[in-house]
Amino acid sequence: MLKHKVALITGSTSGIGLAIAQSLAKEDCHIVLNGFCDHMKLQSLISDLSNITRGKVIYQGANLMIGDEISEMFENIRKEFGGVDILVNNAGMQYVAPIDEFPVEKWDNIISLNLTSVFHTIRHSLPNMKEKGWGRIINVASAHGVVASAGKSAYVATKHGLIGLTKAVALEVAAVINPKTNDYMDITSNAICPGWVLTPLVEDQIHKMALEQKISYDQAKLNLLSEKQPSKRFVQPDELGALTVFLCGEKTSQINGASYIMDGGWTIQ
Numbered sequence: 001m002l003k004h005k006v007a008l009i010t011g012s013t014s015g016i017g018l019a020i021a022q023s024l025a026k027e028d029c030h031i032v033l034n035g036f037c038d039h040m041k042l043q044s045l046i047s048d049l050s051n052i053t054r055g056k057v058i059y060q061g062a063n064l065m066i067g068d069e070i071s072e073m074f075e076n077i078r079k080e081f082g083g084v085d086i087l088v089n090n091a092g093m094q095y096v097a098p099i100d101e102f103p104v105e106k107w108d109n110i111i112s113l114n115l116t117s118v119f120h121t122i123r124h125s126l127p128n129m130k131e132k133g134w135g136r137i138i139n140v141a142s143a144h145g146v147v148a149s150a151g152k153s154a155y156v157a158t159k160h161g162l163i164g165l166t167k168a169v170a171l172e173v174a175a176v177i178n179p180k181t182n183d184y185m186d187i188t189s190n191a192i193c194p195g196w197v198l199t200p201l202v203e204d205q206i207h208k209m210a211l212e213q214k215i216s217y218d219q220a221k222l223n224l225l226s227e228k229q230p231s232k233r234f235v236q237p238d239e240l241g242a243l244t245v246f247l248c249g250e251k252t253s254q255i256n257g258a259s260y261i262m263d264g265g266w267t268i269q
């Protein structure tokens, strides 16, 4: 069913985004990769993904903190494929500091990447989805979209904001009529909320913890999991890939505005 759908996964050169790209490639989607990456690694990512999907794989290196680069990326996608059918807003960044010591520039960058870029990618994607009568918007929020942690004010604010944005868009697409068929369109907007996933974004935090608390990396990793995630295991990136594929699949047109939590029990405590 997803064969040759055009999937843009932001921040897909690493971590969760890459796993989602791999999962959508297994469904034979066309894949648009985005994110920062050196040339050698990028060539190997494109080649690996091209071996998985029967669709095309292209790379768009837009810096999502720059609105004009996002517009240019969509122009390029329009020329190549006509538009985006599956939009996975995954790119995100973290910075940890108490709010009275939080660098203003870091705050601005986190708002810009984690939230404002999503406004832009959604507004650029929707016209094509409405034209085709089908679309899936999946926003990678976080357990921090549901609960807070000290030291993560900007991240928590953006992830809560992302869940709000997901719901607002869901209402806007819920009852849009397809003028060609006179029937409701099948466009949905949902969020997924991972707990800890062992990616570079979290590895940085573990290294910082180990340094500050003068403990080993492995001990810091265990402490990090024990503090929040009752399962004491990391969520696996391919599990988030499978959830994304599910939300893109058949019989999901009435899942709209939902936040799917996959956090080993973190937020039920």
Ligand code: NAD
Pocket (backbone or CB within 6 Å): 010, 011, 012, 013, 014, 015, 016, 017, 034, 035, 036, 037, 062, 063, 064, 065, 090, 091, 092, 093, 113, 140, 141, 142, 143, 193, 194, 195, 196, 197, 198, 199, 200, 201, 202
């Ligand atoms: P990661 O650091 O492995 O990957 C981040 C990706 O975003 C990379 O591809 C990077 O190049 C890209 N990126 C960064 N800045 C960018 C920019 N300005 N423009 C374009 N691309 C940019 O991180 P990850 O852990 O895979 O995180 C992915 C998403 O998952 C983020 O939104 C994060 O908040 C969310 N998340 C992660 C965890 C976790 O435990 N790792 C938990 C909950 C939510």
